[in-house]
Amino acid sequence: MIIDVDVLVLGSGIAGLSFALRAAQYGRVALVTKKRDTESNTNYAQGGVAAVIDPDDSFEAHIRDTLTTGVGLCHEDAVEILVREGPDRVRELIELGVRFTRNSKAKNPLHLHLGREGGHSARRIVHAADLTGREIERALVAQVKANHDIRLFEHDHAIDLIIERVNEKKICRGAYVLDSETGDVTAFRAKVTMLATGGLGRVYLHTTNPEIATGDGVAMAYRAGAVIANMEFIQFHPTTLYHPGARSFLISEAVRGEGGILRLSTGETFMEKYHEMGNLAPRDVVARAIDAELKKSGEECVYLDVTHLPPDFIKEHFPHIYETCLSVGIDITKDWIPIVPAAHYACGGVLTDTEGRTTIANLYACGEVACTGVHGANRLASNSLLEAIVFARRAALDAEKSIHSVVPDEVQEFPIENHTLPVSEDELDELTLTLRTAMWKYVGIVRSNERLQKALSVIREVKERAERLYERGRLSPKLLELRNMAQTAELIVLSALWRKESRGLHYNLDYPETDDVNFKRDTLLVRNGPVPEQVSALSASEQFSVGSS
Template sequence: MLKQFDALILGSGTAGQSLALRLAERKQRVALVTKRSLADSASAWAQGGIAAVLDSTDSIEAHIQDTFTAGAGLCDPVATRFVVEHGKAAIDWLIARGVPFTREDASTVGYHLTREGGHSHRRIIHAADATGAAVQATLTDQVLAHPNITIFENHIAVDLVLGDKVGHPGKGCLGAYVLDLNSGRVVTFSAPSTVLATGGAGKVYLYTTNPDVATGDGIAMAWRAGCRVANMEFIQFHPTCLYHPQAKSFLISEAVRGEGGVLRLPDGTRFMPEHDERAELAPRDVVARAIDFEMKKRGLDCVYLDISHKPADWLRGHFPNIHARCLELGIDITREPIPVVPAAHYTCGGIVTDLSARTDVPNLYAVGESACTGLHGANRLASNSLLECLVFGEAAAQDILAKPRTPHPALPAWDESRVTDADEEVVISHNWAELRRAMWDYVGIVRTNKRLRRARHRIRLLEREIHEFYSNFRVSNDLIELRNLVVTADLIVRCALRRKESRGLHHSRDYPDLLPKARDTILRP
C-alpha cells in the first residue's frame, strides 16, 4: 500500500504538531504519524514551562549566557542566539493559538513567570504545573480539525526510504516504511519532505521520566540512513523523579525547587549547599550528581524534596497536578516532603542539523529532542526544550515551504517474502530488559572506562541477536523499538568513550578534569 503526501512527519509532540499546523496552513498535505495516540509524547509530560525573554528586566543576552553556563561551554553560539531571539515569537504564536498560560493574577493581563535552576531571571511562562499538557491539548484540537492534516495513530516507522537504495540515486529521503499496528501491514509513505520529530531515548535506561514511546527511533533511523549523530553521551538525568512503587515515571517539576523547595536527607538535613553555592537552583547535572552522591554514600533509596513551608493554598494553586498525584499516593506536599530520585530525562545530543532543521540526507529534517541543534551543549538549561521544538518547527516549515514541488517517484513496497512470524517473543523482552539494566548500571550519572567497556561488550552481543531476529521474522512494535534502542545505546556508549574529560552531564571518574577546549563528539556512519 502506498500513501503520498507533501510532507511526512514522524512524531506528534510539540515539534511535530506545531510543524504540521504551519505546513497545513500553507496548503501542504501533511501526514502526521504517531506510534500511539496524539497525546502520547514527552512534550505532554513537560511540567515546568517554556523559557523565553518576556519581561523588561530580562534580556536576550542574559538568557543566552544562562544557556551557555548550563551547557558547560559546548553550546553553539549561533544556534543559541537563533533560538533565544525567536523565543518571544514562539510564545506569541502559542498564545494566539489559545494556550491557557497562567496569569499573574485574575485582575491582570500579564502572565506569571517562574524561575528554574540555572536561570538568572524569572522567564518561564507556564500553564500551572502542566504546561506541556496544555500546549499539546491546544495543538491537538487544531491538528484534529485541520483538513490538510491526516493523522495515523498506532503507526510506527520501520525505516526511511532512501533514493540510493530504491533506484533513485541522489534523491535523498523519499519517505518511510511504516508499520500499521492495527492491521500488521507495512505501508509505504512517499513524501518530498520527511521530518523526524520522534523525541528522545529515555527508555534505553531502566529508570526514566520519559513515556514508553521514547525509544530513540528517529536517531536510530537517521544513523542507518547516513546522518551524523553528535553528543549522545550527554543524557540529562532529572534530579527529582517521584520515588514510589506505584508512581511510574512521575516527574516533580524543576519549578518546585525554583519556588523554594529544599532537598533534604531522611533526617531532615539540607545537603545541596555543601555541593554547590547555588544549592537547589544549581543546574540539573549538579543536583543529580549531588543526590546520587548522597544516596550512594549513605545507602539511601531516595532523598526528599520539601516545599511544605509554603502556604497550602499557594501550593495547591501553583502545583495542582503534583499535589493531586502525590495525594493519591498518600503524600501531602503541604505537610511533608516528597521522596525523589534522579532518572533519565532528556537526550541532549542527537541527529546533527542546521538552522533550518536539515540533516545530512537531502529532504530529511529533524526537530525537537531527536535533533542536535547546538542549543543544549553538554547540559540542557531547564525549559529550553519546548522552546527549541517551536523555533525549529518554524524553521523547518519555512525551508520545506520554500522548496519547489516535485513529483512522487515510484517506490517499492515493503518486502516480507523471506521472513516468517516470530517463534519466540521472549527473546525480545529478555534483550529489552538486559539492555536497559546494562545502560543503567554502566552508563549512568557517574561513569568509568571499565563500566563503559562492559556496556559496549553487552550491547554488541545484543546487536547480533537482534539483527538475526530482525532478519528472519516479521516486524512488530516491540522488535522495531528494541532494534532502535540498541543502536541508540551503542551511540551513547561510543560517544562516552570518546570524551576524555568530565563536562556537563558526562562525569567520568577516570577523567575528572575539564579539557581547555570544548569539542563536540561527532559520529559518522
C-alpha cells in the same frame, strides 16, 4: 501499498504538531504517530517554556544562562535564534488556544505568571500550572484535527527511512511504516520528511519518559547515513518521586524554583556544598550531588521539602504534583517528598543546522530527536519546548522554499514477505530488560571506562540478536523498538567512550577534569564512512568523528 504526500511528519509531540500545522499551509501532510495522538514527551513536560517576557529580563541574560549551562558546547548562533525568537513563538501558542497561567498583577504585557527554575537568573518560565506540556499538546492536537490538509495515522510505527543514493548524495524519499493493528507496511513517499520522534529515555531502566520514547528517530537516521551528534549527554532529572505506586513521576524543577529545599533523611541540607546556586543549581550538578550523597549514606532516596510554603500556594501552582503525591499517601504540604534522579532528556541527536536540515537531503529533524546545538553539554531547564517551537517554524519555512522543486522518485514497496517467522514476546521482553538494566547500571550519572566497556559488550550482544530477529521475524512494535533501542544505546556508549573528559552531563571517573584543549567540540558519529565535509558548515563547534559502528 504506497501513499503519496508532500510532507511526512514522524511524531506527534510539540515539534511534529507545530511543523505539520505550518507545512499544511503549502502541502498535503501525513502525520504518523506510534500511539494515540497525544502520547509524547511533550505531554509529560511539567515545567514550561523559557522565554524573555518580563521587562526586567533580557535576551542577553537568557543567552548567558543557556551558554553557562551548556559548558562550552552550545552553538551560539542557534542559542541566539532560540532566545530572540522565543517570545513570538509563545504569543503564537496563545493565539492557537494554549491557556497559560495568568497573573493579573504581572508586569509583563501578556500578564503571564512566570516561574523560575534551576540555572535561570530570572523568572522566565511560561507555564500552565504544572501540566504545561499537556496543555500545549491539547491545543495543537485540536488545531491538527481541524485541518483538512493533515491526515493523522495513529498506532503506526516507522520502520526505516527510504533513502535514494545519487552518487555520493543521500536523498530521503519518505519512510516505511508498520500499522501495528493490521500488520501491513505502507511506503509513505514524500517530498519532505520531518523526524520529530522525540526522546530515548526508555533505553534506561528508570526514566521519566513514556513508553514510546525508544530512540526511533536517532536509530533510523543513523542507519540511513545521517550524522548523529553528542549522544553522551543524557540528562538525568534530579527529582523524580521515589515510590512504588508512582514510578519515576517527575517533580518539576519549578518546585525548587519556588523555594523547595533538598534534604537528607536527617534533615540536613547539602546542595550548598556542591554549587553556589544551592537548590537552584543546574540539573547535572543536582543529579550528581544526589547520586554522591546516596552513595555515601547507602540510602535509597533524598527528600524535597516544600512544607514551609503556604498550602494554598502549593495546591494552586502544583496541583498535579500535589494530587499525584497525595494518591500514594504523601501530603506535600506536610510531608517531605522522597526523590531520586531518573533518565530524562537527550541533549544530542540527529545533527541539524539552524533551519532543521540534517545531512541527508529532504530530511529535517526537530525537537528532542535533533541536535541543533542549543543545549551543548547540558540543557537549561524549559529550553526544550522552546527549542521545538522555534526550530519547527524555521524548518517549515525552509521546506516551503524547496518543496516545489522536489520531483518524487519511484520507491519500492517494503519486502514484508521476508518477515514471516514468529518472534517470541518473552524473548523480546528479556532482551529489552537486559539492555535497559545495563544502561542504567553502567551508563548512568557517573561513568567509568570499565563500566562503559561492560555496557558496550552487553548492548552489542542484544543488538546482534535483535537484528537477527528483525531480518526474518514477523514485525511488531516491540521488535522495532528493541532494534532501535539497541542501536541508540550503542551510539550513547560509543560517544561516551570517545569523550575522554568530564563535561556537563557526561562525568567519567577516569577523566574527572574538563579538557578544553582536546574536547571542546562536538562528538559526531556516522555509519560506514567519514563525517561529510558539509558538516563543518552545520556546526559552530570544531568536530571529530568516532567513525563507523
